[in-house]
Amino acid sequence: MHNRRQTLGRGVAIGLAAGLWNTSVFATVYLDIEQGRKLLLPxxxxxxxxxxxLDAQTVAAIAQATQTRVPAxxxxxxxxxxxxxxxxxxxVLADHVIGRYEWIDYAAGFTADGTLTQVEVLAYRESHGAEIRNPAWRRQFSGRKGPAQVQFNEEIRNISGATLSCQHVTEGVQRLSALVQQQLHRTS
Structure with missing residues (x-):
């Protein structure tokens, strides 16, 4: 015969397992990096x-140029x-950001002068917000150069129901754009 503590413990364990299983059900890998590179820079x-x-000076410059926090x-x-x-x-640069709770893997293509060609979502793990894969939303990044031209809710609009995914991917692409500009200025 089980006591209440054992029954409660089993219930919590089953609930946690179901919760973990449930979040991974939504994980979708759309492209691997090789496929992404070919799409981004055909x-x-x-x-x-x-x-x-990525020394401390470069990270500080990226944070200043984007007005975002650069993740540890x-x-x-x-x-x-x-x-x-x-x-x-x-x-082509690949990175990941947190959506609401889960990682979003993405990559961005840049021309030789640092202009964005496009953005591709490689893997999406959230249960909501996958609308960021919509080509119309991703097309907003094309042709922009430098972090000042990649700002959430200014140049890059939001999608209702995918606000955090839109914001975090936009901020990530903004950091990549700043990084490309930094690297290009170092080599010129």
Whole structure:
């Protein structure tokens, strides 16, 4: 015979397990990074890893340029896109942000001068807000250059029901845009 404590403990364990299972049901991987790179920078014949210098000065400059908090451990992955002759045609950066509760993996493409080509959502794990995958919403990023042109609720509009996803992805892309501008200024 089980006492009340054992019964309550089992109920809590089952509830937690169901809750964990329930959140993972919504996880969807749309693209891997290789597919994303090809979509974001189709003119590139190949990609090379792009070592990104993220010292304290660069992180502080990104925070100042975007007026956002740069998350601890900020470490986007980057690739340089090359044409068939080996000339640089642009960059692809991949990162992740928290939506409401779960991670959103995304990548952004940039031309050689730092102009955004587009944004792709690679993986989405939230139960709501996946409307950020809508091409019309993502198209708002195309052609923008620098963090001042990528501001939530100004240049980039919100989607009702996906506010936090929209805001956090926009802020993430804004940080990537600032990072690209920083890196380009270091090499010029």
């Amino acid at each position: 003119q590139a014949a190949s990609f090379q890893p792009w070592p990104i210098a 451990g900020y470490a986007p992955a980057g690739w340089v896109g090359l044409d068939a002759q080996g000339a640089r045609v642009g960059f």
